[in-house]
Amino acid sequence: MSVELDIGLRAQAAAIAAGEMDAGELLDATLERIEQRNPALNAVVETFPERSREMLAAAADGPLRGVPVVIKDEWPLPWRAQRFGAAELMAPTAPGESGPYRALRDAGAVVVGVGNMHELGAGSTGSVSFYGAAHNPWDTDRCPGGSSSGPAASVAGRLVAGAVGADGLGSVRFPAAYCGLTGLKPTFGRSAMEGHHMAAITTLIVSGPLCADAADCRLLGSVLFGEELRGGDAAGLRIGVVREPVSEDVTPEVGEACDAAIESLRAETGGEVREISLPDLDAATVAAILIINSESMSGATPERLNHLDPELSPIAKGSLKYRMLLPTAATVQATRVRTMMRRRLATLFDEVDVIAWPTVPAPAPPLEAPLVELPSGTLTADQANVRGAALANLTGIPSISMPVGLSGGGLPIALQLQGAWGRDELLLDAAEALERANGRRWVESLPPLAQGEPAST
Amino acid sequence: MEASARADDFIPAGLAALGIEADEVDLAVMAALHQLFWPAILELLALDTERLAPEPFPDLSKAPR
Numbered sequence: 244m245s246v247e248l249d250i251g252l253r254a255q256a257a258a259i260a261a262g263e264m265d266a267g268e269l270l271d272a273t274l275e276r277i278e279q280r281n282p283a284l285n286a287v288v289e290t291f292p293e294r295s296r297e298m299l300a301a302a303a304d305g306p307l308r309g310v311p312v313v314i315k316d317e318w319p320l321p322w323r324a325q326r327f328g329a330a331e332l333m334a335p336t337a338p339g340e341s342g343p344y345r346a347l348r349d350a351g352a353v354v355v356g357v358g359n360m361h362e363l364g365a366g367s368t369g370s371v372s373f374y375g376a377a378h379n380p381w382d383t384d385r386c387p388g389g390s391s392s393g394p395a396a397s398v399a400g401r402l403v404a405g406a407v408g409a410d411g412l413g414s415v416r417f418p419a420a421y422c423g424l425t426g427l428k429p430t431f432g433r434s435a436m437e438g439h440h441m442a443a444i445t446t447l448i449v450s451g452p453l454c455a456d457a458a459d460c461r462l463l464g465s466v467l468f469g470e471e472l473r474g475g476d477a478a479g480l481r482i483g484v485v486r487e488p489v490s491e492d493v494t495p496e497v498g499e500a501c502d503a504a505i506e507s508l509r510a511e512t513g514g515e516v517r518e519i520s521l522p523d524l525d526a527a528t529v530a531a532i533l534i535i536n537s538e539s540m541s542g543a544t545p546e547r548l549n550h551l552d553p554e555l556s557p558i559a560k561g562s563l564k565y566r567m568l569l570p571t572a573a574t575v576q577a578t579r580v581r582t583m584m585r586r587r588l589a590t591l592f593d594e595v596d597v598i599a600w601p602t603v604p605a606p607a608p609p610l611e612a613p614l615v616e617l618p619s620g621t622l623t624a625d626q627a628n629v630r631g632a633a634l635a636n637l638t639g640i641p642s643i644s645m646p647v648g649l650s651g652g653g654l655p656i657a658l659q660l661q662g663a664w665g666r667d668e669l670l671l672d673a674a675e676a677l678e679r680a681n682g683r684r685w686v687e688s689l690p691p692l693a694q695g696e697p698a699s700t
Numbered sequence: 701m702e703a704s705a706r707a708d709d710f711i712p713a714g715l716a717a718l719g720i721e722a723d724e725v726d727l728a729v730m731a732a733l734h735q736l737f738w739p740a741i742l743e744l745l746a747l748d749t750e751r752l753a754p755e756p757f758p759d760l761s762k763a764p765r
Contacts, residue, residue: 430761431760431761432759432760432761433761446760523747525740525743526743526744526747528740529737529740529741529743529744530744532737533741533744545718545719545720548720549719549720549721557725557726557729558729560725560726560729561722561725561726561727561728561729561730561732561733562729562730562733564715564720564722564726564730565711565729565730565733565734567714567718567720568710568711568714568715568718568730569741570741572745573741573744573745576744576745576747576749577744579749579752579754580744580747580749581755581758582752582753582754582755582758582764583749583752585755585758585763585764586755586764588763589763589764592763626736638760639758639760639761639762663763664761664762664763665761665762
């Protein structure tokens with residue numbers, strides 16, 4: 244009986260279910276793979292082989308029976324409180340059964356490790372973390388994306404075939420884009436969130452799957468949603484595109500790859516591309532930032548801010564203090580902008596099925612200096628990235644990022660599709676259609692770090 | 701007035717009003733954030749939303765009612 248580490252989530256699940264792969268051997272091989280590759284990635288911040296073996300021994304006969312997965316350091320496990328990539332959180336945490344953990348356990352999955360993340364979830368690069376930066380398997384000097392940096396790097400490096408991330412302002416989609424993966428930001432409220440330290444407060448954060456391709460995301464997403472995300476067909480897909488900085492202030496390589504992918508998707512689905520108007524995207528971005536900032540400050544007091552853990556990064560300390568000063572009127576205005584954008588989208592989704600633009604405007608920047616060169620000038624990656632992601636979190640709509648090319652420097656390029664509320668399945672259908680159109684070229688591309696070893700152990 | 705100049709007043713005054721202590725590094729980070737966000741916040745506040753009917757208790761999992 245052979246153990247295949249590189250075959251993807253659904254193939255591992257199917258092989259175990261068919262008795263063609265031994266789940267115990269797969270777990271051992273996965274732990275060995277983590278030991279071999281993780282030093283270069285810092286993707287997995289903790290493993291717990293005994294706990295994983297206990298999960299396997301008790302694994303339910305579900306759709307992921309015996310399949311190892313990584314979960315972001317954003318939810319508690321029964322044996323471990325989340326750290327949120329930080330030395331200190333504003334909210335109390337404790338070990339426990341989070342919604343994503345319970346969903347994985349009930350599906351028979353084996354949590355094999357905790358994934359690194361950008362400190363406090365407050366960055367799109369993964370370059371800052373209590374555990375040290377995670378690294379991109381495509382180029383370990385580059386950012387893996389954040390905040391779900393470890394989950395993405397662990398899947399792209401083929402440490403595991405699936406990982407659970409979280410997306411409050413693009414945090415599944417950015418690392419999916421930088422690492423050449425498919426990542427789904429579900430409709431708000433559809434995926435498991437219980438146990439998150441902000442679950443009762445947030446109006447933006449969702450759990451979401453990060454996998455090599457859309458079918459694996461469908462499988463892991465179904466587990467997180469607690470319902471089957473049925474495959475359909477994206478025939479006649481009406482694709483909306485905008486002429487805004489989010490699609491135009493991008494590197495030429497990103498623009499060309501995304502334009503080509505949109506055309507391929509149109510041709511594959513027999514659909515059409517329509518230019519649409521979606522003004523005030525900048526306002527939507529600021530609104531989302533203000534809302535998540537205010538929600539994340541629950542529990543913060545001047546007294547606490549005067550005694551922050553010295554191991555918090557200087558950026559986090561300054562940022563937490565700055566957030567306390569932001570005017571309430573701006574947050575109230577942000578909620579009005581949310582209403583405005585939700586209504587505009589509701590009208591737009593009568594005209595188009597999806598809205599497409601690049602997930603990020605440039606490929607992964609260096610960890611040492613996370614800056615991107617765009618037609619408008621040099622921006623921090625965070626500044627540049629958030630303007631393409633915030634709309635989905637602000638309004639609650641689902642969004643998916645999928646790989647659509649490689650830059651001249653060998654780094655992944657990604658396209659994002661956003662759909663109407665509850666149409667997560669359509670986004671997966673569209674991503675699968677695009678995979679068919681390009682012969683699965685990009686979802687099957689392996690980063691250098693994941694090459695050079697035999698596919699089976 | 702440029703955002704960076706405003707930070708000279710806004711940040712120390714805000715910190716003092718709330719009794720929050722800040723060292724030089726904190727102040728430098730806060731000034732950088734202020735320069736980045738404040739103009740966008742002012743633009744947001746200037747947006748005309750007066751005639752927008754509110755969406756009370758929005759269900760973000762669904763289209764607006």
